[in-house]
Amino acid sequence: MEIDPFIFRLSIFILSIFIGYYVVWSVTPSLHTPLMSVTNAISSVIIVGAIIAGLAGNSENDFTTSNILGFLAISLAAVNIFGGFLVTQRMLQMYKKKKKDK
Amino acid sequence: MSANLSAIFYLVSGVLFILALRGLSSPETSRQGNFFGILGMTIAITVTFLSIGSFSSGLVYVLIFLLIGGLIGAFIAYKIPMTAMPELVAGFHSLVGLSAVLVAVSAFLNPEAFNLGSPGSIKLASLIEMSIGAAVGAITFSGSIIAFLKLQGIMSGSPITFRGQHLFNALLLISIVVLTYLLCLTQSSNFFWMLLTVSFLIGFLLIIPIGGADMPVVISMLNSYSGWAAAGIGFTLENSALIITGALVGSSGAILSYIMCKGMNRSFFNVILGGFGALEQSLSSRDKEHRPVKSGNAEDAAFLIKNASSVIIVPGYGMAVAQAQHALREMVDTLKKNDIKVTYAIHPVAGRMPGHMNVLLAEANVPYDEVFELEEINNDFANADVAFVIGANDVTNPAAKSDPQSPIYGMPVLDVEKCKSVLFVKRSLSPGYAGIDNDLFYKENTLMLFADAKKMTEEITKNL
Numbered sequence: 001m002e003i004d005p006f007i008f009r010l011s012i013f014i015l016s017i018f019i020g021y022y023v024v025w026s027v028t029p030s031l032h033t034p035l036m037s038v039t040n041a042i043s044s045v046i047i048v049g050a051i052i053a054g055l056a057g058n059s060e061n062d063f064t065t066s067n068i069l070g071f072l073a074i075s076l077a078a079v080n081i082f083g084g085f086l087v088t089q090r091m092l093q094m095y096k097k098k099k100k101d102k
Numbered sequence: 103m104s105a106n107l108s109a110i111f112y113l114v115s116g117v118l119f120i121l122a123l124r125g126l127s128s129p130e131t132s133r134q135g136n137f138f139g140i141l142g143m144t145i146a147i148t149v150t151f152l153s154i155g156s157f158s159s160g161l162v163y164v165l166i167f168l169l170i171g172g173l174i175g176a177f178i179a180y181k182i183p184m185t186a187m188p189e190l191v192a193g194f195h196s197l198v199g200l201s202a203v204l205v206a207v208s209a210f211l212n213p214e215a216f217n218l219g220s221p222g223s224i225k226l227a228s229l230i231e232m233s234i235g236a237a238v239g240a241i242t243f244s245g246s247i248i249a250f251l252k253l254q255g256i257m258s259g260s261p262i263t264f265r266g267q268h269l270f271n272a273l274l275l276i277s278i279v280v281l282t283y284l285l286c287l288t289q290s291s292n293f294f295w296m297l298l299t300v301s302f303l304i305g306f307l308l309i310i311p312i313g314g315a316d317m318p319v320v321i322s323m324l325n326s327y328s329g330w331a332a333a334g335i336g337f338t339l340e341n342s343a344l345i346i347t348g349a350l351v352g353s354s355g356a357i358l359s360y361i362m363c364k365g366m367n368r369s370f371f372n373v374i375l376g377g378f379g380a381l382e383q384s385l386s387s388r389d390k391e392h393r394p395v396k397s398g399n400a401e402d403a404a405f406l407i408k409n410a411s412s413v414i415i416v417p418g419y420g421m422a423v424a425q426a427q428h429a430l431r432e433m434v435d436t437l438k439k440n441d442i443k444v445t446y447a448i449h450p451v452a453g454r455m456p457g458h459m460n461v462l463l464a465e466a467n468v469p470y471d472e473v474f475e476l477e478e479i480n481n482d483f484a485n486a487d488v489a490f491v492i493g494a495n496d497v498t499n500p501a502a503k504s505d506p507q508s509p510i511y512g513m514p515v516l517d518v519e520k521c522k523s524v525l526f527v528k529r530s531l532s533p534g535y536a537g538i539d540n541d542l543f544y545k546e547n548t549l550m551l552f553a554d555a556k557k558m559t560e561e562i563t564k565n566l
Contacts, residue, residue, distance in 0.1 A: 080201075
């Protein structure tokens with residue numbers, strides 16, 4: 001009997017939860033705020049779906065509701081992607097070690 | 103680009119996202135981690151464009167909207183003050199939630215574009231996945247909006263409760279399951295809209311009963327939800343990058359919620375059911391006798407600090423409110439010139455989000471190896487001369503260790519009272535968030551400094 005592709009996706013999902021569990025426990029508590037902003041940025045990979053929705057179908061200039069919702073989702077996700085990665089970058093640059101005394 | 107090839111690239115970007123989180127295990131590798139994250143995102147977006155192949159006139163609009171969003175995001179990222187990080191993160195969560203909803207609705211209206219069947223006969227599994235993604239996305243959206251409004255101070259931070267709240271929420275949750283079932287049965291779009299409406303309502307109702315200082319848990323929880331929403335959409339789109347990311351973010355938020363709950367010695371459900379703080383106020387006003395308090399001015403404080411050989415600083419949310427981190431750092435610079443050892447002690451729930459204090463101190467150029475977590479530093483208080491408590495309150499309350507009647511009994515606290523002397527910067531004697539008096543105020547070795555945290559710190563520096 002053939003296995004439903006859904007099962008494979010479910011396997012990826014479950015294994016990723018375990019990876020996430022172990023990876024996140026190893027994050028140092030002082031970086032918990034950057035952790036939240038970077039998870040924010042990466043969860044906006046949902047933009048992939050938004051792009052598909054925005055580009056779907058018609059070749060003429062009239063857009064369906066589905067297209068327009070896609071466009072909106074693209075800009076929302078883009079705010080998050082750029083905002084999330086940049087603000088994380090900004091924060092991480094501030095974390096400095098003690099300067100060695102001469 | 104063939105479907106198989108793009109699936110492999112999506113897998114690559116999923117792996118890069120794992121490495122991005124892995125990088126955060128130490129500040130040295132974190133910047134590289136962030137780079138991996140950006141690379142993963144770039145790959146995912148590029149592959150999506152390439153796999154579509156034939157571009158319709160929509161492409162121009164897609165790029166325009168991408169650019170607009172990107173510019174707004176970049177602008178916010180550069181402008182936002184570090185003290186406003188909790189609001190920013192809450193706001194960003196709401197955007198993830200809303201875009202999940204929009205993608206789900208868009209897929210529902212035009213299932214052909216996503217290979218999910220045709221309107222009216224969408225594949226059953228896709229319909230369920232879509233409903234989960236849309237419902238969780240909607241809850242994340244409205245919940246984050248409320249969290250944002252509370253953090254921003256537009257909405258009062260005090261819990262809003264009403265009779266039968268829990269029962270009502272439970273009924274709404276059940277209705278989501280029923281609506282999903284009906285939707286699958288009939289494919290009628292009416293049920294889909296109802297499902298979305300109920301989910302928006304739940305997100306709203308879930309967050310209004312939760313008070314200001316529980317925000318670290320709420321933000322972490324919404325972080326987790328935004329991940330599960332993304333994963334739900336990932337299943338619909340059969341996209342492994344989204345599934346992996348959703349699972350990572352979902353478990354990350356769940357772990358942070360757990361750490362925050364443990365920091366307050368409360369169960370997750372206790373926080374979620376809300377109303378904390380409203381209940382205990384009556385209790386505290388009852389036994390509030392007028393005990394003597396020693397208060398002093400900046401000169402007294404400067405004298406104490408000057409004669410110390412080691413000082414531990416305990417920052418809290420009040421420091422963020424007063425924007426006192428830079429003034430604090432200047433004071434510490436002066437102390438270091440006088441060969442006084444200074445370290446910082448951070449309680450897990452200090453501030454309004456996990457790690458909030460660490461970011462503020464980093465912003466003020468405090469090296470991260472002078473900043474310690476509760477377990478690392480708690481034994482040092484007994485050997486320190488001065489504890490300088492700035493903007494923290496409940497996390498220093500010894501009642502959590504000694505008084506089983508106290509609502510915060512059992513919560514891990516910083517052993518501030520073991521220091522030879524304690525300087526407590528606070529605007530007034532009013533109780534903290536938990537609504538209970540802090541025994542520390544009345545201890546023999548405590549000197550209260552009633553002033554704005556920033557002004558007081560500046561005054562002390564002048565007097566050193």
